Amino acid sequence: MTQTSPAPGAADTASTTASVRLEGISKSFGNSYAVNNVSLDIQQGEFFSLLGPSGCGKTTLLRMLAGFETPDRGRVLIDGQDMTLVPPYERPVNMMFQSYALFPHMSVADNIAFGLKQTPMARGARNLRVTEMMELVQISPLAKRKPHQLSGGQRQRVALARALARHPRILLLDEPLGALDKKLREKTQFELVNIQERLGTTFIVVTHDQEEAMTMSSRIALMRDGQIEQLDAPRRLYEFPVTRYAASFIGSINLFEARVLQQNGDEVRLSCDEAGADLLVRSSEKMLPGMALTLAVRPEKVRLLSPGEQSPNLVRGRIKEIAYLGGISIYHAELPSGKQVQFTQSNVQALAEQPLSWGQDVLLGWHPDSCSVLTE
Amino acid sequence: MFRRAPLLMTVLLFGYAFLYGPILSLMVYSFNESRLVTVWGGFSTKWYSELLHNEQILGAAWLSIKIAAINASASVVLGTLAAVALVRYRRFRGRTSLEIMVTAPMVLPDVIIGLSLLLLFVSMQTLIGWPAGRGQTTITLAHITFSMAYVTVVVRSRLAHMDRSLEEAALDLGARPLKVFFAITLPIIAPALVAGWLLAFTLSMDDLVIASFVSGPGATTLPMVVYSSVRLGVSPQINALATLIVVIVAIAVAIAGVLLYRQEKGSNSRKE
Numbered sequence: 001m002t003q004t005s006p007a008p009g010a011a012d013t014a015s016t017t018a019s020v021r022l023e024g025i026s027k028s029f030g031n032s033y034a035v036n037n038v039s040l041d042i043q044q045g046e047f048f049s050l051l052g053p054s055g056c057g058k059t060t061l062l063r064m065l066a067g068f069e070t071p072d073r074g075r076v077l078i079d080g081q082d083m084t085l086v087p088p089y090e091r092p093v094n095m096m097f098q099s100y101a102l103f104p105h106m107s108v109a110d111n112i113a114f115g116l117k118q119t120p121m122a123r124g125a126r127n128l129r130v131t132e133m134m135e136l137v138q139i140s141p142l143a144k145r146k147p148h149q150l151s152g153g154q155r156q157r158v159a160l161a162r163a164l165a166r167h168p169r170i171l172l173l174d175e176p177l178g179a180l181d182k183k184l185r186e187k188t189q190f191e192l193v194n195i196q197e198r199l200g201t202t203f204i205v206v207t208h209d210q211e212e213a214m215t216m217s218s219r220i221a222l223m224r225d226g227q228i229e230q231l232d233a234p235r236r237l238y239e240f241p242v243t244r245y246a247a248s249f250i251g252s253i254n255l256f257e258a259r260v261l262q263q264n265g266d267e268v269r270l271s272c273d274e275a276g277a278d279l280l281v282r283s284s285e286k287m288l289p290g291m292a293l294t295l296a297v298r299p300e301k302v303r304l305l306s307p308g309e310q311s312p313n314l315v316r317g318r319i320k321e322i323a324y325l326g327g328i329s330i331y332h333a334e335l336p337s338g339k340q341v342q343f344t345q346s347n348v349q350a351l352a353e354q355p356l357s358w359g360q361d362v363l364l365g366w367h368p369d370s371c372s373v374l375t376e
Numbered sequence: 377m378f379r380r381a382p383l384l385m386t387v388l389l390f391g392y393a394f395l396y397g398p399i400l401s402l403m404v405y406s407f408n409e410s411r412l413v414t415v416w417g418g419f420s421t422k423w424y425s426e427l428l429h430n431e432q433i434l435g436a437a438w439l440s441i442k443i444a445a446i447n448a449s450a451s452v453v454l455g456t457l458a459a460v461a462l463v464r465y466r467r468f469r470g471r472t473s474l475e476i477m478v479t480a481p482m483v484l485p486d487v488i489i490g491l492s493l494l495l496l497f498v499s500m501q502t503l504i505g506w507p508a509g510r511g512q513t514t515i516t517l518a519h520i521t522f523s524m525a526y527v528t529v530v531v532r533s534r535l536a537h538m539d540r541s542l543e544e545a546a547l548d549l550g551a552r553p554l555k556v557f558f559a560i561t562l563p564i565i566a567p568a569l570v571a572g573w574l575l576a577f578t579l580s581m582d583d584l585v586i587a588s589f590v591s592g593p594g595a596t597t598l599p600m601v602v603y604s605s606v607r608l609g610v611s612p613q614i615n616a617l618a619t620l621i622v623v624i625v626a627i628a629v630a631i632a633g634v635l636l637y638r639q640e641k642g643s644n645s646r647k648e
Contacts, residue, residue, distance in 0.1 A: 068544055088547040101545035105563045114559075115549030166550065 018077070019044040019202045020065065026073035027060055034060040035071070036226035042219075044169075047196050047203045049213040051249075052223035058206045061223075062172050065204065066095045079169060089118070093147060094168035098175040102147040108158050109134070109143040115166040115285035133161040136195065153184050160195070170202040177212060184325045189215050194211045210250045214238065222246050239298075240372045247374060254302070254341050255374075256295040267368070270295065274339040280312040280368045285375075294374040299330065301370040302343035304362060311365025317341055319360045333362055399622060406615035413610050414485040424615040433601055433617060440519030440598040443512060444580035447519040451576040452569050454520065455527025460561075462528070481522035482529070490589030493518045497590060519583060520592045523576035530575065534568035535561075567635045574632040578625055 011236035020042040027035045029335065035057040042048045050058040063069045067088035076084045083091055094115070103109050112133050116126045134140045137157040147155060156176070156289045175251055176192065177185045193216050196203045207213050211374060213220050221231045222245075230237060230246040238300075244255065258279060260272040268287055270279045281295060305311060317333030320340065328344045335341060343364060356362070406424070410417025415584070427433060459479050481489060495513050497507060507513045546556040551568065562569075586601040591597065598621075602614055 066544075066548055068547075088544070089550045089552055089612075093548075095545070097541045097545055097550045099539060099540060099541050101541040103542060103546070103564075114546065114551070118550035118555070161550070174575060 006109050017054070018042065019046070019079060020204070021075075021077040021080075022061075023077070023091050024074040025061070025064065025071045025076065027057075027064065027069060027071050028159055033057075033226045035064070037074070038226070038228055039074075039133055040228065040231060042202060042204060044202055045090075045200050047193065047205070047216055049205045049207055049217040049220045050209055051210060051213040051220050051222060052229075053208055053249075054225040057226035058208075058223050059174060060176055060226075060232045062095070062204065062206045065170070066093055092170060094166055094170075094171040095172040095177055096159050096162040096163040097179055098149075098373060100155045100179075102155055102158055104147050107144050108139065108150070109145055111147070111158055112162045115162065119166070128267065129165060133165050136164070137161045140338055152179055152181075153188070155181060156188065160192075164195075164201070168201065170204060173203060173205045175207055176205060177209070185212070192216060216249070222249060240295065242374065244294060244296075244374050250267065250341060254297045254299065256297075256339070258293060258302065260289050260291040260293065260294050263287050268373070274335065274337050275313075275315045276336050277313075277315055279329075280367050281371055281373055283373050286374070295371055296374055297366050297371040299342040299344045300328075301366050302341065302364050303366060304345060305344065305365045306355075309365070312368050313371075314363065314365045315341065317362055317364060319356055319358055319362060322356065322358065329356075331356060333364060355366070380512065382543040402615055403619045403622065406484050406612060406619045408612055408615075411612070413615070423579075423582045423612040427613045430613060432596075433598070436596050436598045436601040437617075439512065439582055439589055439595065443516050443519060443597065444577045446516050447523050448573045448576035450516075450520045450561040451523035451527045452573045455524045455572060455576075456531050456565075456569060458524065458528045459472060459531035459535050463532055478525050478528045481525040486583070486585035487589075489522060490518070490586040493521065493586065494589045510590055511595035514590040514592070515595060515597065518586050519576075519580040522586070523579050526575050526579060527572035531565060531568045534565045538564055554641075567638060571632045574628050581621070581625065587638050 001371040010206060018041040020040075022038055022040050025038045026033060027036055038057075038061065050061060052058045060069060060275050064071050065078075065248070067083070067086060067090075071084065074084075075082055078092060103114065106114065109130055112130045115124055116129055121129075130143075131140070134143060138158050139154060139157045139161065142150065142158075150158065156179070160176070163173075173192075177188055178189060180298050189212060205213070205216065214237075217234055219231065219233055220237050222229045222237065224245055229249075230242050232240075237246065238250055239249070241253075247253045248253065256272050256274050256279070258272040258275075261269040261271050261278065261287075263269075266284050268281050270281060270293075272279050279295060287293075303311070305314070315335055317335045319331055320334045323330040324332070324347075326347070328346050329346050330342060333341045333343065341364060405413055405416075407419050407421060408416055409420040409422070444486060456627075458474065462471070462475060462478070467470075493514075494510075497510060497517075501507065501509070507517070538561070542560055543556050546560045547553070582599065583597075584603055587597045588600060591600065602617065605611060605614060
């Protein structure tokens with residue numbers, strides 16, 4: 001159920017240098033599991049995302065890393081040291097809170113200096129560090145302001161600077177962009193990635209926003225009901241989801257119920273009543289004839305074919321719905337079986353000569369490499 | 377205004393007259409020349425100067441202020457501790473009984489509190505020899521008992537509205553729990569502490585019933601002096617004294633109100 005693909009270049013040394021290692025972590029509140037037997041390794045310098053809907057246990061997992069919750073079972077290791085029972089104020093980890101949690105009675109500079117004041121440090125060095133942090137997130141002119149005099153975006157920066165001031169080995173970010181508006185969110189995404197690359201700190205982000213996770217992360221753990229559904233690089237998670245849940249959580253996707261006819265090497269021929277045709281897919285997994293599975297094709301992988309054109313996967317349909325989004329258009333075509341297939345077209349020309357219209361009959365096809373097989 | 381809702385305005389006027397009329401007449405008659413409280417004999421401040429030479433009343437006022445200040449300070453400390461325990465620690469042994477004990481003094485009649493405390497002090501003296509006799513100490517203890525309840529309520533609501541993640545952020549930044557309490561929690565709930573202190577001070581200055589039960593010879597608080605002298609025949613000195621008290625209490629209540637208002641506004645702007 002959990003597929004792990006190691007981070008680039010870290011595969012064989014994973015066991016010794018894991019920045020964070022969770023071993024069989026479980027935590028329940030009352031009768032229900034918030035986190036159920038989760039194990040994972042996060043490498044030093046990774047930008048790692050915990051993605052999932054609310055209530056999937058991602059925040060609980062993050063809070064266990066910070067030390068605010070104690071797991072019922074399992075161990076939390078940070079840089080190889082057992083931190084399961086270490087209180088938050090003794091962990092080499094800092095957290096950026098969803099609400100930012102800026103101290104309302106302190107100025108921006110005092111907020112950032114707070115963490116530094118908890119360790120013995122010369123005043124000069126501390127001030128230097130505060131200045132450096134404010135420059136890093138570009139809030140130097142705001143040093144003397146109080147949190148209530150700042151905009152949402154500025155507060156977010158102060159929170160980030162405060163969490164980074166102590167040079168944490170790992171920075172935990174709880175929905176770091178959740179409170180920002182869309183424009184600012186997109187801009188801040190890239191800034192976060194830049195800062196992370198510059199400092200080399202391990203970032204662990206909790207988010208429910210799949211786009212956010214896709215743009216920023218080196219790896220994503222998709223969570224569901226307290227367990228990791230799939231753990232992969234963003235690209236693999238999108239192109240090769242392993243379960244229906246993973247397939248439909250990220251982006252939109254067409255799912256076909258199919259049955260295995262025969263396997264030749266890595267080519268698998270399927271019969272599919274919904275598609276009204278036999279389909280071809282590539283899979284290296286061993287499949288027995290008669291086995292039921294689900295074929296998943298992303299809408300942008302479905303091509304509109306010209307009449308007479310051939311494709312290994314070919315279906316006929318009739319346009320039912322058109323949504324024009326500017327850059328692309330989304331079409332829904334109904335197959336003879338009643339199955340709806342979604343596909344997209346880039347609007348290459350401002351005024352297409354023969355635009356698709358409602359009720360038009362179309363031929364659709366896709367490449368056997370461009371779809372994936374879900375067995376669950 | 378009158379034209380728009382004459383009935384409403386009349387009711388309002390009567391309401392104000394009802395509330396403030398007695399106080400106002402008391403204040404006016406404190407400047408009365410005549411010895412008879414009910415007969416106006418011209419303007420004078422002589423009762424104020426006579427009051428300033430009345431050792432008994434001044435002594436009682438001083439005692440009351442002392443008791444009220446000690447009571448307020450102790451109540452704020454104990455009330456805050458109780459509030460922190462009730463808000464921050466969800467489950468502990470005796471939680472329910474603490475909740476009941478903390479709210480009980482607010483709903484119990486003063487007579488019952490006074491009587492039960494008197495019995496407690498008497499038996500304590502018999503058993504452990506402390507408090508020796510009744511006087512300032514016992515009145516202060518009694519006042520702390522019920523003032524603390526009010527302080528707990530005020531501080532508790534402030535704590536409950538405080539964002540828990542502020543404390544977590546401080547812990548996360550390396551501050552130990554005690555440090556977090558003094559550096560983060562206390563400054564944020566400070567307005568509630570000040571309001572609680574003023575409330576406790578006023579409650580203590582006001583109390584007659586409980587103080588009468590637990591006081592002994594030599595410890596006569598201001599309300600007790602006023603009450604007893606009224607029974608012997610009202611002297612306009614009492615009016616002068618009452619005027620001073622009303623002014624002081626009004627100022628204290630106004631300060632508490634402003635602080636509570638600011639606190640409300642502060643927490644609202646933070647929610648935006």
